[in-house]
Amino acid sequence: MQKEKITEKIVTWLKDYAENAHVKGYVVGVSGGVDSGVVSTLCAMTGLKTLLLEMPIHQKEDQVSRALDHIADLKSRFPNVEAISLNLTPSFDELFKVFNVNDEDFPAEKLAFANTRARLRMLTLYHFGQLNGLLVCGTGNKVEDFGIGFYTKYGDGGVDVSPIADLYKTEVYELAKHLNLIESIQNAIPTDGLWDVDRTDEQQIGATYPELEKIQKEWGTKTEVDYSGRDLEVFKIFSRMNKAAQHKMQPIPVCDIPEEWRN
Template sequence: MQTQKVIDHIVNWLKDYAIKANVKGYVIGVSGGVDSGVVSTLCAMTGLDLLLLEMPIRQKEDQVNRAQEHIADLKRRFPNVQAKTINLTPVFESFEDTVEDHVEGRWSNNLALANTRSRFRMLTLYYFGQLNGLLVCGTGNKVEDFGIGFYTKYGDGGVDVSPIADLYKTEVYKLAKALNLIESIQNAIPTDGLWDAERTDEDQIGATYPELEKIQKEYGTKTVDDYQGRDKEVFLIFERMNKAAQHKINPIPVCDIPEEWREG
């Protein structure tokens, strides 16, 4: 990959889009992961206003430390960067207490509740974005957004622009190195940060990003019968998740009304 050309292209794309949209810049949630680390750095490089929001919800200490270290590094390198920490734990726990009595089963494993964390963060980003004339910048990569749909609908999927959604995760790591991100983020194990117990992306998905990328690049041209062993296992994981995520990946369906029914 021609890393520097990709970096320059994304930075110029972000800057042009914001100028044409008549906004001051971007707001982005910083989690301590490589995706948000790369995107926030690219946004900072535009020279436009950039507001970084760290939004912990019962967050692990290592995630908080990485996020804070990255924020400090960007503020040191770029004068256009500002940051806030918005502790959403009380908001989330109030919601949790409100709905808990209406839920059956094992509460701690409630995926809907986990996704609520992401949706509270989306609301917060749009709140501060509107206050400051900023667009919400997404951090999803190609595997997450268009491969297996590994994101929260109207959570981290609720954004105005998506600058790295055409890059695979391994390519995002290459950008992180080229952008000289702090070592802790370059070496961070991917996690969505939505659970009290530590759950890496690989734990949840059952496959690594390089394994998924191999399948995604061939998906549609090969079938399960073309694979053996571990590749076959990953193909089945990818296919299952891809099919289940079509309601995320595709635009919202609209029920068309025949024109002749509008007459009279």
């Protein structure tokens, strides 16, 4: 992996995009994970205004401390970096009260509220982006965005640009080391931070990112009959999640009206 070339490519791409869009720079949500750590650093390297938002919602203490340590490190290295910490827990709790309107149990309720956390953060990013003339910079990687769809539609998937979406998770970790991110970010175990209990990505998905990457790199060239053992298990996980996430990955469907009907 040619880390220096990739870094320079992304930084130049971000800078050119912002300048062509006539905006001042980017706003990035910083979670304490490696993806947001790398993206926020790349944005800072453009020299453009980079606003970091730390937005805990019932967040685990280690996630908050990693995010704050990373923000402090970036601010010490880049004068164009600013940061705001916003505790969104009270806002989320109010939404919880409003949305939880009846006593009936819904199987998807916990997932719906987890996604509400991501959408509340998206709303916050766009609010402060608009106030400051900034674009919202996404932090999704290739496996999450185009493999298994492991993100919230109109949540962390609601962004203006996505600079690392062509990088696999393992490559993002390599960039984190190359960019000299703080050790706790470089070693952070992937988690989406959307649950009250500490659930890692691997626990939710049932596979590691390296396992998923192997399947994604062979996707379309191999089928189920080509796999056995653990690879077959991961293939089935990848296939199921990819199929279920097509509504996220594909453009919004539009019902075309025949032109002759307009007369």
